[in-house]
Amino acid sequence: MTEDAALVRLCLEGNEQGARELVERFQSMVFAVCVRMLGQREDAEDVTQDVFLRVFRALRSWDPARPLQPWILAIAANRCRTALRQRPRDAARSSAEIGRVVSDGQADSRDLTDELDLAVAALREEYRLCFVLFYQQELSCAEIASVLNRPEGTVKTWLHRARRELAERLRRRGVVNHADYQLHGV
Numbered sequence: 016m017t018e019d020a021a022l023v024r025l026c027l028e029g030n031e032q033g034a035r036e037l038v039e040r041f042q043s044m045v046f047a048v049c050v051r052m053l054g055q056r057e058d059a060e061d062v063t064q065d066v067f068l069r070v071f072r073a074l075r076s077w078d079p080a081r082p083l084q085p086w087i088l089a090i091a092a093n094r095c096r097t098a099l100r101q102r103p104r105d106a107a108r109s110s111a112e113i114g115r116v117v118s119d120g121q122a123d124s125r126d127l128t129d130e131l132d133l134a135v136a137a138l139r140e141e142y143r144l145c146f147v148l149f150y151q152q153e154l155s156c157a158e159i160a161s162v163l164n165r166p167e168g169t170v171k172t173w174l175h176r177a178r179r180e181l182a183e184r185l186r187r188r189g190v191v192n193h194a195d196y197q198l199h200g201v
Contacts, residue, residue, distance in 0.1 A: 142177035
């Protein structure tokens with residue numbers, strides 16, 4: 016029996032320590048994905064809690080032949096998408112404004128991290144999620160495909176487009192030049 020399967024079994028048996036361990040093992044990863052996807056800490060905290068409620072409700076449906084992490088991240092990605100769809104129009108507008116700030120050059124004083132955060136926030140939802148899962152959570156393209164329930168080729172395409180869009184936004188802002196992009200794959 017795998018470590019994941021043993022932990023899930025403990026949770027299904029009502030073992031509180033097992034439930035705590037499951038949350039502790041995956042909470043920071045889920046929260047990081049939610050913050051990146053939603054762009055707001057408070058929303059990410061709410062969605063993270065919702066993710067674990069759903070995880071515990073659905074544990075019986077988890078396939079022990081598959082790793083637990085991508086399954087949990089798939090729930091997180093779906094909850095983030097739902098939260099984004101349910102946001103008021105003002106929140107959607109603020110995301111568009113972030114994109115304009117990055118492309119119009121209104122944020123000259125930001126350092127590279129701030130510039131990258133703004134550029135990532137301005138990506139399409141699918142690209143942003145692929146980028147976060149690949150670079151921040153260090154999942155493979157195959158694992159991301161499993162999380163998103165998409166073909167691996169689609170994930171690779173979205174990841175390529177995300178990198179290309181990020182590089183273009185950062186170049187327009189003067190943060191990186193073409194040579195940096197070629198050498199470092201920004």
